[in-house]
Amino acid sequence: MAEPLRIALAGLGTVGAGVIRLLAANGDLIARRAGRSIEIVAVSARERGKDRGVSLDGFRWLDDMTEFAALDEVDVVVELVGGSDGPALALARKALAAGKGLITANKAMIAHHGMELAALAEANAAPLRYEAAVAGGIPAIKGLAEGAAANRIERIYGVLNGTCNFILSEMATTGRDFGDVLAQAQALGFAEADPAFDIEGTDAAHKLAILAALAFGTRLDFPSVDVTGIDRIRAGDIAQAGALGYVIRLLGIADCEDGADTARLFQRVAPCLVPVSHPLAGVTGAINAVVAEGNFAGRLLFQGAGAGDGPTASAVVADLIDVARGNVPPPFSLPVASLAASAPADPGHRRNRDYVRFMVDDRPGVLAEITAAMRDAGVSIESFIQQGHPDERDGRPVLVSMVTHEGPEAGVAKALSLLDGSPSMVEAPLVMRLLG
């Protein structure tokens, strides 16, 4: 058997401890599969003494994780510290510059600095892999970059944030409102104390930007992702969607049109209405799923646990096995220099069916006002629902929702601008697209 692959582990939170446990439990099997053993030689974290439920005996301890880059006995650095910048980025730069491999679960760092790090990896012939950064334990990066490599990818989309999916699933099951379910998710550990990063869609946007670059061969463009979170969704929206045969999922969706000079990249994270017959409608709880539509393969779906120490460790170690086996394609499938520049697509021309929801004062003329605005903007209404029975109307705001026929996004945007400032509107209307 060949020489062991020697790794240094930076960050000993739940995922770092998971990697240690996984290598202890499955190490013999992994050595047989990889053709060589994978051995942890050094570790680093903020606090040395903390009890993590795993033994650190036999691993060299460094207080300064960036010193891994200088250790001759380290082949690959595994970065599980997190954060787009700071120590994680400093470590990544130093490790790659020193020709060490870098395996990371850090979606924020890859979304922000993936191009720089990939160029550094190429320049130093150092492996850079990040399967665990997208969709936890699911081999979505591998499925896309290798499994679907024969295809022009026409669209990529998926359920990319387990916290949001847990909340939306729970709202649907219990009929409870967003705030209630968020509090429960926090109590159960499915949502952070500060949940903004998840529920505002930023985490999903990081993952989507990475998938889009891989799928379309474009340079990473995280800042252009159009992001809407789930915090404005009401129990009433979920009920209305259900009555129409849809469930609500926070989706990341991307596609790319070849332009005259630059590709037009569309990237959006937003809650969408998904038909109950679609595979993503069955993705409940903290599960993630990624769909890639290839021009020959058709629709491929990859589904599994989107987070958690075991699944994330599984993805990290899968990357290590690939490095041990010598399967090291370019980090973004193509060499960085040949990734295409892109500009954000103008969404105004995109044609969708939209769910539009209004919270309105229940008084005469409100529906006429809404329908007139739609008419004046050229928006055709497919169905229209006013929630609540007449005898329950006691001056409280009423939820009114509609589904439009397919039309350009600009149409609905114009209609809503016509209603802007209307005294009938208790809050801004909420638009969610129907997954087509």
Place this chain on the structure above:
Amino acid sequence: MAEPLRIALAGLGTVGAGVIRLLAANGDLIARRAGRSIEIVAVSARERGKDRGVSLDGFRWLDDMTEFAALDEVDVVVELVGGSDGPALALARKALAAGKGLITANKAMIAHHGMELAALAEANAAPLRYEAAVAGGIPAIKGLAEGAAANRIERIYGVLNGTCNFILSEMATTGRDFGDVLAQAQALGFAEADPAFDIEGTDAAHKLAILAALAFGTRLDFPSVDVTGIDRIRAGDIAQAGALGYVIRLLGIADCEDGADTARLFQRVAPCLVPVSHPLAGVTGAINAVVAEGNFAGRLLFQGAGAGDGPTASAVVADLIDVARGNVPPPFSLPVASLAASAPADPGHRRNRDYVRFMVDDRPGVLAEITAAMRDAGVSIESFIQQGHPDERDGRPVLVSMVTHEGPEAGVAKALSLLDGSPSMVEAPLVMRLLG
């Protein structure tokens, strides 16, 4: 850019023509992703003159495909002829012996001769890959052997035959009986004129045996797969299952227990009851799906088109891209010499909940006879359903079904042996396990 990867294509049916179309449509993209172009240099098929909708200009034609093995200008042979033996096997042996790579979509050949071919590939340092042999366009082999490589696989199962799944889905949607729907499937091209290979489960068994060897690191053992087809399923079974919250799917299921000396490998293809909430319940029509349960990753699902020229070509070319990139792990993930011997597991000790259906003469005492047999065999009944309203009973056979509490398979087998030869039984009882 490196030298092209030069391929010879044996078999120009729908998949072969699909590979030609795919390389023509996506060739530039593939060359960028693989770092080198993939070029067809020679082709062979039974009839030279046939119109296949693709041009063969520029490809060398050979009447005898086994001569590919002797061509210096060929790096990889793509075998799309089919059949477990005969010309396909002769070509595979000669190509690998000559050190050529072999890419195949031939599940029967791999299921029967995979060990021999893998050994030959290793001995000659020749790549051997067969992604297209299992689950069409889905990168299930890659997902399992690479994506889930860090895991001990606890169970692998899936919907592996699109024809059967189409028939079962259609029976469920329309309420029609098996024979009717099979005839429709044949008319639509979803089933062969001789459908035995699909509906009796043989095709799914080929795929399951391949997945099991990969998942558990055991030698291929196709002959030991316990196979039951779908031809005995009645519309009444689907209705009963539906009433209980289940759908019927033909599943391939495998797991493996470490034994004292040899591993105990369980491999079964049989129609099963799948809870409507399970992801496989949503796999309808000609779609395939593979589930791998890893000891760290948890449940991973890979889903997509299980057949068709485009998806199958996508899988074939993904293998070619891997070869072009130099990603060539051992054909069965481990070197052949280190694959474990296995013996078939004794299913009698396995604990399941079973659906058992009887077609009986409608006369006094039949239910007492069945329930007595269950009691005498120690089988505990969870629910019991007799189909049909009393006023419809006019001496025609009646469908009676039950679901057992969890118990050993041997219990139900014993109960059925007690009923063997009973004049009340119009046909042999049908047993389907509930997916747990």
